[in-house]
Amino acid sequence: GAGVSQSPRYKVAKRGQDVALRCDPISGHVSLFWYQQALGQGPEFLTYFQNEAQLDKSGLPSDRFFAERPEGSVSTLKIQRTQQEDSAVYLCASSYQPGTEAFFGQGTRLTVV
């Protein structure tokens, strides 16, 4: 595809439900990043992959958050036992190499009710 694709665009989850958010990076991009953006705030870094290796997960807010990229392309961000404070837009970005520009997807808006 032409850009970073995220699905679903919108997700409503009941509190306590598990959710999985998908990111399809630009083909051939080695680096992949996840961000969380609360309403009215700037994006906050969650985690970073280089190929299939998760090199930095310092931004994951709790052990309910888990990300994977098993084959070094598509990535999934999983949130277990969702809470209301998890409501946010989750953004994915990818870059060809670690030192090159990162391109962002449109995000998935998660609402926990």
Added chain:
Amino acid sequence: DAKTTQPPSMDCAEGRAANLPCNHSTISGNEYVYWYRQIHSQGPQYIIHGLKNNETNEMASLIITEDRKSSTLILPHATLRDTAVYYCIVRVATDSWGKLQFGAGTQVVVTP
């Protein structure tokens, strides 16, 4: 512990230049200044970056003061499509490009 300070909002008339200030008084010698923008319901988009020299590309110009403690992003002829939140970020060049520390940014509204 924000590294940058930006005004929360500003208005600009269509066709006029928009000058967006950013303070980064604690910037280190190996940190670059980056600007991104985020149009409503979209992901952030890279605009420009610089170390100490002024930079220009097809989107904007970046003016960095000699002491590097502040900078200004200039959109030379603002259009309605430039309405967005603009983020000023400082980043060590050796860090992975995609690990960025965004602040709250400046909401720019371009009016007809």
